[in-house]
Amino acid sequence: MTDLDALYSWEHWSDFLYRLGAISTPADLQGFISGILAGGEQLDTEQWRVMAEEFMDLPEPLKEIESQAAMDAYAVFSQRALADQEYGFRLLLPDDAVPLSQRVEALGQWSQSFLTGLGMSRCDTMALDEDGKDMLSTLAEIAQIDTDLEDNDENERLYMELGEFIRVGALYLYQFHQQQTESDAGSIH
DSSP: OOHHHHHTOHHHHHHHHHHHTOSOOHHHHHHHHHHHHHTTOOOOHHHHHHHHHHHHTOSSOOOSHHHHHHHHHHHHHHHHHHHOTTOOOOOOOOOTTSOHHHHHHHHHHHHHHHHHHHHHTTOOGGGSOHHHHHHHHHHHHHHTOOOOOOOSHHHHHHHHHHHHHHHHHHHHHHHHHHHHHHHHHHTOO
8 A cells, every 4th residue: 555545544543533432533643634724824744743633532642653643644645735736636535436425425535524624724814715614604513414315326426526526526616715925925024
């Protein structure tokens, strides 16, 4: 398994989080870091670990070197994925073999955790353009999604569309704040 495969492996991260005693799912973890980064935060690995430990409600802080290194790498990979000029960022969700209701639940968890991370960042939501504000509003609606649905082609298509909307929304908000940061840095004399 390559590093990139591991980054997007639901099973890999589920096992890792289970071993840590985390209450979070892989969707929660990725949504959380993506929200923090999309909000314009530049985290060092120590800050990320502290925030992640608190968010995941771990029974004890990460002590094992391997666990710390995995969380540190996750932050670096997440930032690189959002900054990828080829738009290679993907959502960390269960694969298609998992029942649709569980995948939809993970979409809702991802959206809720993204909004939590964004709220913990320095993001000024009032400074967002209309597209950004609309995306946040829609993400809030997706966070409340009804998971009691039939497993059929129409719902599968809607799931895929929502997933793509979330992916594009995260990229949009990340790029919005990167441009804002670059603009602010350029205006300092």
